[in-house]
Amino acid sequence: MSDIIDVQISQLQKYGVIVGENLDSSFVRFCNNRFSGDRIYVMIDEKVNRLHGSNVEKMCSKAFERVMMLEVPEGETSKSMSEWNKHVNTLLEEGVERSTPLLAVGGGVTGDLGGFVAASVLRGIPLLHMPTSLLAMVDSSIGGKTGINHETGKNLIGAFYQPDAVFTDISFLETLEHAEWITGMAEILKYAAIDNPTIFDKLQTLVDDSLSPKDQWQNVIRESVRIKVDIVQQDALEAGKRAYLNFGHTFGHALENLSGYGELSHGEAVFVGMIAATYFSAQLGHPVDDTRFAPFISSYKQQMATLPEEVDQLINAMKLDKKVKNNTIRLVLLNEWGSPYIHECTDYSLLQESWEYALSQFN
Numbered sequence: 001m002s003d004i005i006d007v008q009i010s011q012l013q014k015y016g017v018i019v020g021e022n023l024d025s026s027f028v029r030f031c032n033n034r035f036s037g038d039r040i041y042v043m044i045d046e047k048v049n050r051l052h053g054s055n056v057e058k059m060c061s062k063a064f065e066r067v068m069m070l071e072v073p074e075g076e077t078s079k080s081m082s083e084w085n086k087h088v089n090t091l092l093e094e095g096v097e098r099s100t101p102l103l104a105v106g107g108g109v110t111g112d113l114g115g116f117v118a119a120s121v122l123r124g125i126p127l128l129h130m131p132t133s134l135l136a137m138v139d140s141s142i143g144g145k146t147g148i149n150h151e152t153g154k155n156l157i158g159a160f161y162q163p164d165a166v167f168t169d170i171s172f173l174e175t176l177e178h179a180e181w182i183t184g185m186a187e188i189l190k191y192a193a194i195d196n197p198t199i200f201d202k203l204q205t206l207v208d209d210s211l212s213p214k215d216q217w218q219n220v221i222r223e224s225v226r227i228k229v230d231i232v233q234q235d236a237l238e239a240g241k242r243a244y245l246n247f248g249h250t251f252g253h254a255l256e257n258l259s260g261y262g263e264l265s266h267g268e269a270v271f272v273g274m275i276a277a278t279y280f281s282a283q284l285g286h287p288v289d290d291t292r293f294a295p296f297i298s299s300y301k302q303q304m305a306t307l308p309e310e311v312d313q314l315i316n317a318m319k320l321d322k323k324v325k326n327n328t329i330r331l332v333l334l335n336e337w338g339s340p341y342i343h344e345c346t347d348y349s350l351l352q353e354s355w356e357y358a359l360s361q362f363n
């Protein structure tokens with residue numbers, strides 16, 4: 001059983017996010033209908049390759065004569081210029097053609113890197129996503145943000161490049177490590193904060209119970225995909241409301257940057273960032289407080305590295321955020337739960353206080 005959630009980017013550009021279990025035959029059918037070439041490139045996360053690589057290769061070989069597997073080392077440091085360069089070289093040397101598809105199999109890192117390789121080589125080859133982590137399923141595989149990090153900041157090089165299809169096969173969650181569930185949960189908590197606060201209660205039940213892929217998780221994943229698709233369809237290039245998907249990220253990216261990419265996972269950093277952004281919102285008089293996040297703090301604390309404490313440096317790192325306009329940091333805050341807005345931040349003492357408050361919950 002699978003669902004197809006359509007993403008209509010423009011009148012001419014539309015693709016499906018197929019959510020279900022054991023999607024091999026859907027994938028093969030899609031490729032047979034869509035592609036006439038003999039080859040596919042598969043960029044696959046190192047760990048996912050160990051666990052699922054041979055199955056993925058077998059699945060692809062039902063639709064293509066040649067399947068070339070390109071492994072991506074695990075971790076955020078792979079979102080780098082050198083890793084991008086390596087894969088572009090391989091593809092060009094191998095004789096990639098404009099119609100040759102690239103399938104990205106893995107979490108957010110592989111999806112963002114693979115997406116950017118697909119976007120840039122020959123000015124664009126067809127891209128397919130097969131997310132294997134919770135975070136990639138509910139967030140990074142949808143909406144076309146691709147890219148790599150730069151030493152000055154997170155995701156500073158990249159392109160908006162939509163995939164031809166996303167195959168969200170929740171069977172991959174069977175092998176997802178506990179820490180990755182917690183990491184991915186941060187983006188679902190984000191949807192609870194900016195769109196649908198009932199998700200807070202659903203997640204609390206799931207976390208209290210056990211982190212396994214059962215029907216209830218499927219529902220939360222589907223609801224998350226629905227929220228993301230809804231926002232992306234309205235504003236694919238982030239000219240307006242798509243920026244709401246950055247709730248907690250202006251803080252989170254600064255944490256990732258200062259702690260050295262890979263030390264803190266993206267989701268862990270965003271979780272801390274959402275507490276800071278909620279505190280900031282509350283201080284401006286909005287009826288929100290971070291008690292909604294409280295039931296989840298211990299899960300993050302248990303797995304998180306020590307957070308950087310240099311608030312001045314964190315604030316400086318926030319100035320590299322892509323939302324900065326006229327040198328002003330723009331934060332996503334909450335009018336109330338489910339109602340985000342953009343705030344031009346000029347009150348640095350409140351920004352400092354918000355950092356101190358959020359960090360104090362963890363250190």
Ligand SMILES: O=C(O)C(=O)C[C@@H](O)[C@H](O)[C@H](O)COP(=O)(O)O
Pocket residue numbers: 139140142143145154155187238242243245246249322
């Ligand atoms: O899709 C979006 O838009 C998002 O902002 C989703 C974020 O959760 C995601 O982490 C995204 O990659 C951040 O992008 P950035 O442009 O803020 O670096």
